[in-house]
Amino acid sequence: MSEKDPSKLNQLTARLQDPEAILKALDSEKREPRPELSTAYVAPRTQEERTVAEIWARLLGVERVGVNDDFFELGGHSMIAMQLISRLRDDFQVELPVKVLFTTSAFTVAELVRVIDQYCIQEADESAMLKLMDEIDSLSDEEVQALLAEEDR
Numbered sequence: 001m002s003e004k005d006p007s008k009l010n011q012l013t014a015r016l017q018d019p020e021a022i023l024k025a026l027d028s029e030k031r032e033p034r035p036e037l038s039t040a041y042v043a044p045r046t047q048e049e050r051t052v053a054e055i056w057a058r059l060l061g062v063e064r065v066g067v068n069d070d071f072f073e074l075g076g077h078s079m080i081a082m083q084l085i086s087r088l089r090d091d092f093q094v095e096l097p098v099k100v101l102f103t104t105s106a107f108t109v110a111e112l113v114r115v116i117d118q119y120c121i122q123e124a125d126e127s128a129m130l131k132l133m134d135e136i137d138s139l140s141d142e143e144v145q146a147l148l149a150e151e152d153r
Contacts, residue, residue: 031063037073041066048092048113055087056109071107088112094119 034041044050044067053065060074071081081101088096100115101107139147 031057031061034062034064034066034069035074037069039066039068039070042068044109046113048116049109051091052088052109052112052116055084055091059083059087065109067110068108071101076107088116092116092120094123 041064044053044065049067053067056065056069056071056074056076057063059080060071060076062074065074071084076084081098084101085096085098088094094116096115096119100119101112
């Protein structure tokens with residue numbers, strides 16, 4: 001039985017814990033050409049679509065992804081979907097539930113960008129509401145009475 005070199009094992013462990021090293025390794029992998037799909041290739045039109053398409057291309061190992069390409073037709077599955085959620089959180093600062101990826105009518109780049117936009121708006125609305133509630137909570141009784149009196153005028 002051969003002994004394992006602990007320093008090599010430590011180096012490998014450190015590399016696997018470094019997100020930048022992992023992304024670099026993923027980027028260095030050769031990507032396959034886009035397979036024949038049921039939809040024609042349509043290039044991303046907006047920056048959001050380009051970002052989502054590039055994330056898909058990296059995760060799926062495909063050279064290019066069109067806005068109407070279906071995630072599952074490109075070879076996506078639930079484990080890659082989990083990685084996708086994480087990348088979207090990092091790139092768009094949005095918390096998407098995993099079920100979103102499996103409940104849309106067509107899981108395409110264009111549809112995902114639409115969902116991201118909806119969640120961003122929803123989170124912004126919630127943030128604004130929380131800020132307003134904090135402002136209301138910070139008012140004294142006299143300030144509340146003064147504001148209510150102004151409303152009655």
